[in-house]
Amino acid sequence: MAKPRLQAAVLVISDTASQDPSTDRARAVLGDLIAIEGNDQWDITKHDIVPDDVSAIQRAVTKYCDGEDYVNFLITTGGTGFSMKDCTPEAVVPLIHKHAPGLVHGMLAASLEITPFAVMSRPVAGVRNRTLIVTLPGSPKGAKENLQAILKLVPHACHQAAGGDSRTMHAGGVEKLEDEAGVSSNKRQKVYHHDHSHNHSHSHSHSHSHGGHIVPRAHTRPEDRPVSNDPRAGPSNRYRESPYPMLSVDDAVSLIIQYSPSPEPIIMPVNGSLVGYILAEDVHAHYPVPAYRASIVDGYAVIVSKDGPSTKGVFPVDSVSHAAPGEVPALQRGQISRITTGAPLPPGANAVVMVEDTVLRSMTDDGQEEKVVEILTDQVKPDENIREVGSDIKAGEIVLRKGEEVTDVGGELGLLASVGKAKVFVYRKPVVGVLSTGDEIVMHDRPGPLRLGEVRDCNRPALMAAIKGWGFQVLDYGIARDKPGSLEEHLRNALRNVDVIVTSGGVSMGELDLLKPTIERSLGGTIHFGRVNMKPGKPTTFATISLKDNEGDPATKLIFSLPGNPASALVTSHLFVLPSLLHSSGKERAHGLAQVRVILEEEIRCDPKRPEYHRVSIVAGQDGFLHASSTGGQRSSKVGSLRRANGLLVLPAREGTVAKGEMSDALLMGRLGGL
Incomplete structure (x- = not known):
């Protein structure tokens, strides 16, 4: 009961x-x-x-x-x-x-x-x-x-x-x-303790040293779930291969969309800052367009008899109606009014004669205005050359639909402005933070030569440029060292201010690859996948962290931990980060990159074990087809392969090659070039 x-x-x-x-x-x-x-x-x-x-x-x-x-x-x-x-x-x-x-x-x-x-x-x-x-x-x-x-x-x-x-x-x-x-005690929750024995058994005491996070009640056993390396485990107790199952790219993207936050409506002013946002509601016109009867030609407003043509003849020019605002005197029968395109029709007028159908007969005494004009035709009919009130857009009419994007072409902004919209509801865009990790990473602009083992940070500038190019706000969180405290501090700082964190490096199997352990053990996060069946980018990791935002409301923050090799980081950002950002921004069917068909300009070898996303330069040919050329050697650390790369050739895992001249699928990362 x-x-x-x-x-x-x-x-x-x-x-x-x-x-x-x-x-x-x-x-x-x-x-x-x-x-x-x-x-x-x-x-x-x-x-x-x-x-x-x-x-x-x-x-x-x-x-x-x-x-x-x-x-x-x-x-x-x-x-x-x-x-x-x-x-x-x-x-x-x-x-x-x-x-x-x-x-x-x-x-x-x-x-x-x-x-x-x-x-x-x-x-x-x-x-x-x-x-x-x-x-x-x-x-x-x-x-x-x-x-x-x-x-x-x-x-x-x-x-x-x-x-x-x-x-x-x-x-x-x-x-x-x-x-x-709908609650559970700490005793019933599954929480990984920091101290893992050599056989990876799990203590259930809630003893996190940073305030702790109550983990939602799980429906699987700890021994059935993969867990990252314990940084404090000795060499003999470290994993020799990743405990995370290998997902396909499609399955990984599906998980990302599943755990990415739903779009959140906000209100924004109608101006240039609206470009790239998705409408969160249907937009209705407050006012009709045009708001008054207007001329569609340069000419003369006249009164046409409904009983028959009566415009031919010589008429005094009574007034002038410009497109600029102002009072327009009423027109009397036997008078005409000079009118410009878009100008309001004088009261009483019911048609406009094109200037091409008239001859000027005399000017005013000061020579500044027309005085008498002869109309050469009697074929003008009532309502001719007039744009009626609401003939373009009626008051209350839906001018843009929920889910449409305000593009940088300008058409949507012009339409919103024309119907008097000062503000509209759109979906908020996630804010993204970018972080590089590694003791070997140094600032790219540091003067002087590199010391042995140092690497200039090219990932962070490249990732930030890509994210900004997608239309999202991006914040720079610098370089975190390969020490648990440094990485955790950087991540916590970012979690306070951003919705999505994108890191590069630290996701492989070495003892200094600390991102997975830090996310799971120190931040109480959930790693949804830690390996993807692809080349480049196999160790790509996606995680979520549940916490309270700065207003005290429950929030889910996302972490994309990308590989440290430059090509891997950039490719995986387009394949995995972009779909999440588009989904949370209200983009329906947010698949990320557009898929196109291209003709190969050279033979390209496939990888027999993993599907490959081969960097290519795609151009529009004079034959009307898209053509793709490899950017060179595809080693994931080869920065030069990113030059001119505006697409990814999607190669299946198989023996052999894709022949020159063959059609193949590709994903478009940037603007097309031309032959």
């Missing part, structure tokens, strides 16, 4: 909101939270606003808790700080019959994970009669964080407080209660 729905009330305690209710934002935030995360168990039936006054607070609390019309859960927000007027705890504590310090501890513990200033709050929780009372901070963000920490546990407390039978409710044990609430 289903449990009855629970009744909740929100009491806002604020001098300001009691005088102007429109200033209260906390109630709406809490209502949304309960609706979204309350497992459809709640009805918020009552709400009120009272000033910071002990008597007023106590009257409201007893109203909601006493008598038969009680609520199961009373939430107060505001008045829990240290200012002179904050008095919510002083008002509520004397009214509580049973205190609930565990709920208070849960709220404070959750808030302390976000800010040390959580200790400056004075929450209270307890039961009065059959009502559970919880006091929350006045800030919407703080109130949301506190309630979010306990919300799934509150229904059980409310059913007990309302008189539920504890023996029946607890039948099945704590695990049953946890499953019903």
